Amino acid sequence: MVAPAAALPELPSLYRLCVRAPDLGREQGLRGLYDVTHFAARLALPEQPLLGPLLSDRLLGVLDPTNDFHRQLALTATTFLDNGRRLDQTAAALFTHPNTVRYRLCRLRRITSTSLTDGDSGPLDGLHWWWALTSRLSTQGRAGAEHGPCSSKVPFDWSDIVREVLTRPCTPFDTLATSRHTAETAVPYDA
Template sequence: MSGQPGPAAPLERVIAAMAAQQGEVGGRLHADLTSHIPSYRAVPRELLDQIWHRHFERALTVVREGTVPAPEDFGEADVARDRVARGVPLGDGLRAFRRALSAIRDLFIAEATERGLDPGLIVDRTTCLWELADVASLQIAAVHRQAEVASALLDARRRTGFLRGLLYGTLSAAEIHSGAAIYGLDPSRPYRAIRALPDGDVGPDAFERPLESRARRSGRGALLTVLDDAVAGVVEAKPETGDLRLTAGLGPPVGLAAVHRSFRTAGRMLEAARAYGLRGVYDLGDLSWRVAVVAEPELAELLLDRYLRPLEAEGEFGALIEESVREYLKRGRHVREVARRAHVHVNTVRYRLRRFEELTGTSLDAPDTAVELSWALAARELGTPR
């Protein structure tokens, strides 16, 4: 008969009563969240109101239709990105969502009971709201983790971009200062560029964080990333590598605006240290003039021809001469010390040194000979000059 209420009318009255209280319940929920979940204090009230409205309307639809949406129908990616950006942990986000659904469920039960809704229907819709909480929680967790991964990748790209510009000298003064503020560098303090390569088959990703951690010890500043198949960045002091299997070059301390010059030096130090088969962190103070031996292969060839290759015609005796000459320079030209370490008579050493002078046509007392011979011996350590 006309005007007679249909079977859905009692349920619709419950839904209308719930809708009328959306703002009031949302206000209590906001106070509850900011009181019990501190990370949510960073989320603006208007954003919380928007997501509360979304959850509330979705829950009313579930109550009306008695079906729960599929996980892919939950559009929570924007919320997840916002929470990740604001530093809200996943656990806090799930707690907040379940508090919201609990408030809606309690409201439904209260209104349905007061209006005499069929008990079977109350149980059915309450069960649906429980399922909604479960399905939505799983989806929220999934998109939150995706947002965390995306945020981490974006941060890594920004970090690498900043360091690339800093190390190659392409940043403006304003970009350097803003990047320094973001990544905890002090523009008023000097930094040293570093470039490191792993020994063996280990990739640079494996020691980026451990090396940065070592560089940060004792409150020292450091910022590193993987750049062009190497670990590169800036440090305040030479890091101790410990058991890290790597070779690194370290540039001189400079202001952040001049780090690109320090980085060029770090590259030369790395090249020289690897050429000599060294492991650890090396700067110009460690390698000194030996860096130039690596950089000047033509000069190295000339000095090898002048000082060491004439000894090759002597066979094994030539190798003994070279070793005695090397020790003679290393021991400050003390013949007796060379003899003691080689377990030979002092006259044997003197004869080898005199034979060296005969074969090369040089004098070991001449200053130029000491410099050039040291260069040739260092080049010998490198093998065939490049």
């Protein structure tokens, strides 16, 4: 971890940041030398624990925390923001097609009546979305086993959510290819 030069009175605070930052880097799967400022948002936002859920309620309040599809929408939106709002990079990170990412973002916009991309008022808008989404996913991760396989773990770990999405059994599309499509075999894609 590298930190900029600081005056002697600032060193204790800077040291505490430098001690916390490597854990954040490991959580993100980063290796190598990073400036402590690379982790600025992830270090600062936990200092205001009440604001994350408030933002989440304002932007994502209509999403049902028990609904797997809604959690998938939140995960897609977070990955979209983490990848600089690039569809191709988001799709690659989620091992899906860019049109699937586009569809999920559109569904999120329809459900929440707000958009990650339209009317962006600058970087703070993106930060608010990212904070709300990570707060929502983190809260879902701690809510209890009734909300899915990765929610039983207390520490929030992105790899568990990604692993859950990637290892989930195939949906009815596989069974529909081998059987007749009837109203009984059709399963709605979104809830």
